[in-house]
Amino acid sequence: MIDRATVLTVLDTIVDPRTGQGLNASGLVQGLVVGEDRAGFVIEVPSDQTALYAPVRDAAEAALAAMPGMARVSVVLTSQAVEARPRRTASLSPQAVDQGRPKAPVPTDRPAHVRRVLAVASGKGGVGKSTVSVNLACALAARGLSVGLLDADVHGPSLPTMLGISGKPDYVNGAMVPARAWGLAAMSVGLLTKAEDAMVWRGPMASQALTQMLTQTRWGTQEAPLDVLVVDLPPGTGDVHLSLIQKTPLDGVVIVSTPQEVALADARRARALFQKVGAPTLGLIENMTGEVFGRGGAEAEAGRLGVAYLGDLPLDASIREGGDAGRPVVVAHPDGEVAARFNAIAASLAAALVV
Numbered sequence: 001m002i003d004r005a006t007v008l009t010v011l012d013t014i015v016d017p018r019t020g021q022g023l024n025a026s027g028l029v030q031g032l033v034v035g036e037d038r039a040g041f042v043i044e045v046p047s048d049q050t051a052l053y054a055p056v057r058d059a060a061e062a063a064l065a066a067m068p069g070m071a072r073v074s075v076v077l078t079s080q081a082v083e084a085r086p087r088r089t090a091s092l093s094p095q096a097v098d099q100g101r102p103k104a105p106v107p108t109d110r111p112a113h114v115r116r117v118l119a120v121a122s123g124k125g126g127v128g129k130s131t132v133s134v135n136l137a138c139a140l141a142a143r144g145l146s147v148g149l150l151d152a153d154v155h156g157p158s159l160p161t162m163l164g165i166s167g168k169p170d171y172v173n174g175a176m177v178p179a180r181a182w183g184l185a186a187m188s189v190g191l192l193t194k195a196e197d198a199m200v201w202r203g204p205m206a207s208q209a210l211t212q213m214l215t216q217t218r219w220g221t222q223e224a225p226l227d228v229l230v231v232d233l234p235p236g237t238g239d240v241h242l243s244l245i246q247k248t249p250l251d252g253v254v255i256v257s258t259p260q261e262v263a264l265a266d267a268r269r270a271r272a273l274f275q276k277v278g279a280p281t282l283g284l285i286e287n288m289t290g291e292v293f294g295r296g297g298a299e300a301e302a303g304r305l306g307v308a309y310l311g312d313l314p315l316d317a318s319i320r321e322g323g324d325a326g327r328p329v330v331v332a333h334p335d336g337e338v339a340a341r342f343n344a345i346a347a348s349l350a351a352a353l354v355v
């Protein structure tokens with residue numbers, strides 16, 4: 001039998017790198033759930049510190065898993081949607097840059113030979129946008145669609161790991177040839193430059209990199225257009241979002257949220273941003289449903305926002321393992337319960353996008 005006090009004591013043996021104190025003493029243990037043979041909680045940190053805390057999350061998970069009688073452990077690392085990512089002063093933000101451009105006609109950088117662009121967004125970091133993007137893309141491809149995946153997280157690209165791809169793209173007639181993995185065409189800053197370099201890019205550079213990947217990648221051809229380009233957005237509502245919104249008509253946005261109330265507030269903000277520019281929110285997906293966060297928060301919120309509720313995805317080790325191993329769970333376990341959920345969501349989205 002696991003008890004709460006012992007769990008907290010164990011968590012205090014893990015040191016918070018910022019304070020030098022134990023995790024509980026540092027106030028990092030949020031939403032702790034302790035069951036008979038299970039425990040889980042959330043560590044929430046500013047978005048520029050997720051790399052620092054990933055080993056802390058792993059250590060906490062290992063320490064809890066080592067407790068006698070512990071059968072299931074989940075420690076989830078999320079980040080607050082603070083604008084902590086590098087950016088220039090306001091006068092050099094992309095909006096300001098845009099103001100200096102000729103007003104009309106406004107060229108839209110809609111990528112050539114791409115029928116639909118679907119963005120996956122959330123206000124908060126670490127809620128599973130990339131995981132959802134990758135698996136939804138695979139599920140859409142399994143429906144016979146030709147699907148591309150663009151990693152718009154210029155500062156923290158995760159698609160190379162999640163898809164198991166590396167190596168610089170080839171160029172054909174000045175356009176980049178996307179990497180291929182699991183039936184998808186994929187492009188990420190992680191393939192173009194070292195992650196450490198991209199991390200310090202300022203707002204305009206990040207936006208420019210995104211535009212280039214969007215419009216100078218050979219996503220499709222006249223004869224074989226891409227049906228859907230799934231865009232995995234970074235967390236929050238920063239420069240990259242603005243530049244994407246300003247340049248590309250989005251055919252649909254999917255918002256990912258955990259069942260937690262805090263995450264929902266962020267989802268609401270993300271939705272408001274897309275609403276302002278007329279990009280239709282096709283629905284809300286609840287991720288990491290289950291023993292840690294509970295369930296149902298996103299469905300109720302979707303009702304309040306008047307957007308479709310697309311379904312929930314369980315907090316499940318196979319989902320994380322798939323991401324870490326570069327073999328998405330939908331591909332690794334195509335007949336499993338998790339794949340069935342992604343397939344159902346993909347079916348709704350394909351219908352909403354008319355592809």
Ligand SMILES: Nc1ncnc2c1ncn2[C@@H]1O[C@H](COP(=O)(O)OP(=O)(O)OP(=O)(O)O)[C@@H](O)[C@H]1O
Pocket residue numbers: 050122124125126127128129130131132153156158233234235287288289313314315316317319320321323324
């Ligand atoms: N349903 C799930 N069950 C278990 N683990 C999950 C689930 N969804 C996501 N994860 C794990 O949570 C972590 C964060 O997920 P992911 O990178 O997809 O989030 P994100 O929203 O894209 O993060 P960021 O804001 O940093 O881009 C990853 O380790 C991922 O494998």
Ligand SMILES: [Mg+2]
Pocket residue numbers: 129130131153158232233234
């Ligand atoms: Mg991500």
